[in-house]
Amino acid sequence: MSTPEISAVVEPAGGEAEPSKVKKILLRFSPKEEHALVNKIDWNLMPLVKTLFILAFLDRSNIGNARIAGLEESFNLSSNQYDWLLTAFYISYFGFEWIGFLWNIVPAHIYVAVCIFGWGFFASLQSAVTNYISLFILRFILGIGEASFGPGVPMYLSFFYQRKELGFRTGLFMSAAPLSTAFAGTLAYFITKFADKTPIDSWRVLLFVEGLPSMAMALVVWHYLPDRPSTAKFLNLKEKILVRSRYRRRIEIDGEQVVDGSHGHGFNMQEVFQVLQDPKVYVTSSMFFLANIAYSSMPVFLPVILREMGYESITAQGMSAPPYIVAYITVIAVTFYSDKKKSRAEFIVFFASMACAGYVVLAVSRETFVRYLALFFVTSGFFTVVALVIAWTVNNQSSESAKGTGVVMLNTIGQCGPIVGTRLYPDSDGPYYPHGMGICALSMLLVAILAILLRRHMALLNAQSEKEERYNLVSADEDEASFRASTDSVVPSALDADEEYDEEDEEFQDEDDTHHTLFYETISQAEARQLREQYGFDIEIIDDDKTVDDVMKAKAKFIARKKAIKFKYML
Template structure:
């Protein structure tokens, strides 16, 4: 069967400079069925299928070459190569097992780290009503600056997302975790406003180096239609951490009120120091790449690499490879990156304000400090479940905008209901307006947590190169994390106990999220139609192909499968 070799697309070099070029081989289809026939092509040029020939350089940089020493029998080698021995092959059961291993061993541990990070970030809201404001004699303005100081450095150091491509992740993540654990613990030693401001600023640096880059790190292990649920598992640690913080704060305040140190100091110490201990485990448990995961056996590591079409044997080799600055510039000039960033900005206005102000808001509804700590937990437990269900449904349907728009609108309506109830509280009984305001907290929090998950995932879905994914996350966070600069100032003490202005502002920005998501959906739909029309014309020239078959080729199943190879250009079908 003759090979036709147009210009190579999506080829990548290994560490020795060799490459594997995709080849397009004519195949034929039986006239009575859609199955692939083994006979010769019906015409000199027919439908094309992609083969990747690894025989040109069998010894250099090939993760499969090592496997031949381990798998000697025909049964063991079955599935290793396609017919003709030209391309690696694995079964769907093997791939499923690899994904399950990552789901059990990698994602939960990263979620634990993010839980600890978000716990150390947001527990200042619980510390405030546990005596922090009185002991340090903080004015309302000074308390707002404590919140803002964290986000100023968090924004300034968003560029550190790209460090995941330059430093081995197990080293980088471990240092970040240990750093924020120590700084969060040192907050218990603060004796003045300025000392606490410095510590909050340092905490922002260490957390900026970790959290924003984790979705990019996960994209090295999962295909794009698998990412939303895994990002959901990771980000859902935020509402879980807030719920845990409220429950833990309730216990700490209750049992340490007569202790040797103030309850808020105990709170910072108890919630901060565990991160230092977990950092030791991170050093050994975090893999640098799919091919270096210790919890996978040798063949599973090969499958993990090949299913994402990783051509480097290990991640460390890619550190020394040429950094694709062109892809970064391309992402920086893409309007879609900024649409996602402004969605993130708008959503962060609510995301940053509610977790740190909810205990105060509930206390101002007429509850005691202990009751407010306890009542702050349930809304975040509900949000935790909703985030996971939304992310799973989004991956299953391969759709982002539908769920994003729905959650943004629901959250906006809930915020608006709280604002209107506060504005017209004189016309309602105390029991009724308290009930409405508290119940509406549930859809408001579930909405913006789910929206955050989908925005982060969507911003990377439609990028192929690692540098593009990293750059999109950096742009997303540099612009998006400016939202907390506004969000942390939405609920001044002078606006209590109704906080109408803050609630109305959050309602407005969640509407902005919905509008931008709708605009992004329309833009991507038009781009997909343009790609489909262009590709259909080219395929027609090569031979007759059914429209349904063309769509199957375009949609694909993996990161590289979503590329149209026939023209020598990277043609990505965008997830909408």
């Protein structure tokens, strides 16, 4: 029989009166119901968030497609001037990373709607410029809009998902980057084909059209993007109570310091300073910096690289799509498996090494087919690494303030990478660009080395924490064996806390072990009354004093033991 689920009993939002004065009422959940809740959040949240990032990445990287659609000739741009157009975006993106703190302060539906309308407006406005300086300024402003959105999304997703669920969702979000780039090439192909039949410059039509969807999506975001799970319109009362239970278990089992947002948003400056003094956040930020050298440069230069391989401009637009489609599938598959294994470093090492090998081939090979094949390894490698590094950073911060600070630091340092990456492919290095390819290869190799070192360091910290836990537990009046014997009839040992619910284990669970396999949440009388009116006998509400007392005592023993359990780093 599989390890039974831990029963968690929590106080309702806002708190209750003393147990002796108010009778406690419990609502019972099954693991199936929690699994259904996560699926419902997935289907209502992830498509919207993913669409927004596709639009953001489309508006960011379409300058590369505009270049080979005639922008370069219209303004007689030199290679250095084009590089500065790319750099302008990342200078503002880097300089305005601090705006990401607003995710914890401003309601998400308002904040994101303003961001996406702003960057869509300025993206389309680029089509009306008449000189290089105007285009440079608009690219700078575009960077401010996107810096406000993309870097904070993984932290936003952590409001909805547990640590073991976050890697795959971050992968779903980040996979929008290769999908957008593939889509950008195909879309640019058809838009420029159409624009060739009009008196308007093809690049102007391209930039104008690709900015419009972002502005339109701002209205959708305002009405449908949830601020927190506790206020999500697509969740009913029972599901919101289960969300409350999930938040409590994140505190009691994972050691996180989170709030459900039902009483506003907060920010703890002490936790901010603690993160700023933590060397681990600078290691992951350095990994992100190195990965971003490749991540930022390839999408905007790939059409030019393909053109230099001998393809015509329009054909190069279409040929840029297949490597990104493969990368899209790879990111989703790898992040899903990474969540299953509850591991990040080993996947980062493998895919960083794969990208490094691809760049080496691009640097030394002169065969067109071999170079094109290497692009598949490169794009799948660095897109996957970026997604996993972001998830790893968020996973290993215990509170929302710490997660926010970690994400801001990750991007503040990491987004310096694109400033380097966008200057790696000058025309003078064409058609093979050996220096740029070599620098990217070295960067990805360093990512793999840093991941190995950080994993080893975190494993040592986890081992040290386990020794301290053992000492604390042995120091208690009950030793480990007697505690197991006294609590196994109600809750599993805290030593099994990491073996959380897995759908595959469900068929092995004993139906009689109700305390093991079901969750409990304290609810108010008003909530109980409303649930009974809605569900009738199809819901299990427990108000029997003896059963409630048994569960509450089990909870008290479990929480007492959990005080010895420390936050563990995900490796």
